[in-house]
Amino acid sequence: MKALVIQGGFGLDNLAVTDHPDPVPGPGQVVVRVRAASLNYRDLMIAKGQYNPRMPLPRVLGSDGAGEVAAVGAGVTRWAVGDRVAGCFFQNWAGGPVTEAATKGALGGDRDGMIAELALLEEGGLVPVPGGLTFEEAATLPCAAVTAWHALTAGGCGPGKTVLLLGTGGVSVFALQLAKAMGARALITSGSDAKLARALELGADAGTNYKADPDWDKWVRSQTGGEGVDLVVEVGGAGTLERSARAARVGGFVALIGVLAGGGGFNPMGVLMRSLTLRGIFVGSRAMFEDLNRLIAGEGLKPVIDRTFPLAEAPEAMRYLESGSHFGKVVVNVE
Numbered sequence: 001m002k003a004l005v006i007q008g009g010f011g012l013d014n015l016a017v018t019d020h021p022d023p024v025p026g027p028g029q030v031v032v033r034v035r036a037a038s039l040n041y042r043d044l045m046i047a048k049g050q051y052n053p054r055m056p057l058p059r060v061l062g063s064d065g066a067g068e069v070a071a072v073g074a075g076v077t078r079w080a081v082g083d084r085v086a087g088c089f090f091q092n093w094a095g096g097p098v099t100e101a102a103t104k105g106a107l108g109g110d111r112d113g114m115i116a117e118l119a120l121l122e123e124g125g126l127v128p129v130p131g132g133l134t135f136e137e138a139a140t141l142p143c144a145a146v147t148a149w150h151a152l153t154a155g156g157c158g159p160g161k162t163v164l165l166l167g168t169g170g171v172s173v174f175a176l177q178l179a180k181a182m183g184a185r186a187l188i189t190s191g192s193d194a195k196l197a198r199a200l201e202l203g204a205d206a207g208t209n210y211k212a213d214p215d216w217d218k219w220v221r222s223q224t225g226g227e228g229v230d231l232v233v234e235v236g237g238a239g240t241l242e243r244s245a246r247a248a249r250v251g252g253f254v255a256l257i258g259v260l261a262g263g264g265g266f267n268p269m270g271v272l273m274r275s276l277t278l279r280g281i282f283v284g285s286r287a288m289f290e291d292l293n294r295l296i297a298g299e300g301l302k303p304v305i306d307r308t309f310p311l312a313e314a315p316e317a318m319r320y321l322e323s324g325s326h327f328g329k330v331v332v333n334v335e
Contacts, residue, residue: 001019001020001021001022001116001118002018002019002117002311003017003018003020003060003112003115003116003117003118003157004016004017004021004060004061004062004115004116004311004314004315004332005017005018005020005058005060005061006046006047006057006058006059006061006112006145007057007058007059008050008055008057008073010047010048010053010057011047011048011049011091012044012047012048012073012318012322013160014047014070015047015061015314015315016208016242016315017111017311017312017315020058020112020116022118022222023112023119023120024071024074024120025071025072025073025120026073026074027054027073027074027075028073028074028076028122029072029073029076029120029121029122029123029124030069030071030072030073030076030079030119030120030121030122030123030126030163031070031071031072031083031118031119031121032065032067032068032069032085032087032119032120032121032123032126033067033068033069033070033116033117033173034065034066034067034114034115034116034117034118034119034142034282034334035066035067035068035069035135035136035139035333035334035335036065036066036067036134036135036136036139036308036331036332036333036334036335037062037064037065037066037113037114037115037116037139037331037332037334038062038064038065038136038140038143038144038170038329038330038331038332039062039064039201039317039318039321039329039330039331039332040063040064040144040170040273041144041169041258041321042063042108042109042143043061043062043063043108043321044321044322045271046059046061046108046109046261047061047318051109052109053222055109057059057163059108059109059112059113060108060112060113060114060115060116060119061113061115061330062087062107062108062109062113062114062115062116062142063086063087063106063107063108063113063142064089064107064114064115064139064140064141064143064144065086065107065113065114065115065139065140066084066117066129066135066138066141067119067135067334068081068082068083068085069081069082069083069120072123073123075077075123076123076290077123078126079123079126083128084102084128084129084135084138085126085127085128085129086126086127086128086129086138086139086141086142086289087107087108087114087119087121087125087126087142087289088107088121088123088125088126088127088142088285088286089106089142089143089146089283089284090102090103090104090105090106090125090283090284090285090286090334090335091105091106091107091122091124091125092104092105092122092125093106093168093284093285093286093287094124094169094286095286095288096179096285096287096331097285098282098285101265101294102292105125107119107121107142107281108210108214111150111182113259114139115311115314115332115334116277116334117311117334119287122154124286125286127286128289128293129294130293130296130297132300133228133296133302133303134269135335136308136331136333137302137303137306138195139302139306139331140170140174140200140305140328140329140331141289141293141296141303142283142289143170143283144169144170144171144174144329145170145174145178145276145292145296146283146284146288146292147171147174147257147281147282147283147284148171148172148174148175148176148230148233149178149235149288149291149292150180150255150281150284150286150288151175151233151255151257151281152175152178152179152184152231152232152233152255153288153291154253154255154279154281155231155253155255155277155279156230156231156253157178157179157182157183157184157230157231158182158183158184158186158198158226159183159184161184161185161230161231162184162186162229162231163175163185163186163229163230163231163232163233164180164187164188164189164220164229164231164232164233164244164247164248165186165187165188165189165204165233166188166189166232166233166234166235166236166240166244167188167189167190167191167235167236167313168188168190168192168195168198168327168328169235169326169328170195170328170329171233171235171257171258171307172235173189173199173202173304173327173328174303174330175233176188176199176202176203176204177202177203177296177299177301177304178292180202180203181267181295181299181301182295184206184229184231185205185228185316186203186204187204187205187206187207187220187223188204188206189207189208189209189210189216190207190209190210191210191211192209193209195327196208196209198259198327200236202258203302205285206223211217213322214314215241215242215243215244216247217243217247219245220247220287221246224249226249227249227250227251228246228248228250228252228274229247229248229249229252230249230252230253230257231245231248231252231253231254232244232248232253232254232255233255233257234251234254234255234256234257235257235258236258236259236260237256238259238266241254241256241266242267242270245270245271245274245278247272247277248274248276249274250274250275251274251275251276251277252274252276252277253276253277253279254276254277254278254279255279255281256278256279257280266312268333285330294329303328303329304327304329304332305318305326305328305330305331306325306326306327306328306329307326307330307331308330308331308332308333309330309331309332310333311333312334313332314332317331317332319332
C-alpha cells in the first residue's frame, strides 16, 4: 500500500509517500480501506520530532481518517466488511475518565496512522460515519472536532454562555460551529480580517484581529460588559494563556488545548486571583466521539474543509498546513 511515512530522521524533508507493508488484522482488529484523511498541527510536530523525539521510525502519519472496513480479525463482532467508519484518535479510550492506559495507542504517533491506503485499528477504536457526511468530511472529526466537543462540554457550554475562540484552525472552527449549535454566544480572534469575515458568516457573534488589536483580552471584556467569557478554548499555549485568563470571568473555565503561539513562561496569578478552572484537554474518548456524531447528525453540521490534496501530494499538504493559510481543515484524499 501507499502511505505518508516519516523515515530516516525527523523533518519535513524526510516525509514521503512510499510503499509500506499491508496490515493484517489480528484477533479483535479491523483493517480499514481509508478514503480520506485530515491533518492536524500535531502531525507537523511529530514529523519535526517536536512531539516525541524518541518515536521509532519509520511511522505512518495521521490520526484522522475515514473509510470502509476491508477486513476483520478473529472475534470481531461490531463491524462487517463495507461498513463506513472513522477511526478514533485514541484506540484504547472507550469512555469514562482519562487514564494513563487510555492515552496510549494514539494513531500516527504510538502506532501507524491513517494517511495510508489501509489502516489497522482496534475493534473498539472505530465509530460509524454520521449519515450525510462524505468521507472527506468524516475524516476531519477524530482529533479536532472531538477535542472541541470535549472542551465545550467540560466547560459547561450551552444557552446563556459566552465562549472565546482563538484563531480559525481546525479546533477553533469546529468549536465555533458546535458552540452555536449548543446555543452559546461565540467570540473569536484571528490575525486575518478575511478569516474573521468567514467566521462571522459561520455564526460568530463578534470577532477581532489580534494583530491590529494585541490587547484582545480587553476587547473580550468590552464585549461582555466587563465580566469576561464563561469559557475559553485556548489553542495558543504559553503565548496567549495570560490574556486568555484575563479574558475569562471570575470562576470561568479555560480549556487548554494547543501550543500554537509558543512563548515562554506563564504567570499563574491570573488563574489564582480569578478562581479559574484551567484544564488540559487531550482529544477524547470513543464515547465522546459518538456523542459528538449524534449532535452533528441531528443538527446537520458540515465540517469546514479549506483544501483537499491527493495522497501523492500529502507532503505538500503538510507544508500548506505549516503555512497557517488554512481556515478549517486540510484534507488528503486517499482514493
